[in-house]
Amino acid sequence: xxxxxxxxxxxxxxxxxxxxxxxxxxxxxxxxxxxxxxxxxxxxxxxxxxxxxxxxxxxxxxxxxxxxxxxxxxxxxxxx
Numbered sequence: 001x002x003x004x005x006x007x008x009x010x011x012x013x014x015x016x017x018x019x020x021x022x023x024x025x026x027x028x029x030x031x032x033x034x035x036x037x038x039x040x041x042x043x044x045x046x047x048x049x050x051x052x053x054x055x056x057x058x059x060x061x062x063x064x065x066x067x068x069x070x071x072x073x074x075x076x077x078x079x080x
Contacts (some may be wrong), residue, residue: 010051031065032058040066 005015013021044051055073058064 028062031062035065035068038073039079042073046076048072048074 010018012041039047039051039054039058042051047054048071054068058068
């Protein structure tokens with residue numbers, strides 16, 4: 001079998017590696033859920049750019065939700 005098509009089993013990583021993976025996945029999903037919930041409740045004037053674009057970008061690992069919270073949201077004063 002080619003090394004590029006080798007399947008990795010869940011039992012292959014050590015217990016601490018599996019725990020780290022589970023924690024990282026939980027953090028990622030939590031960040032994404034919080035960002036999507038915030039995006040859904042905001043008026044489009046309070047968002048820099050398209051809500052659709054930000055909704056798709058949030059799905060990109062840790063970068064998307066972090067970018068959303070950092071750059072997408074406008075303050076209420078900016079939204080006026």
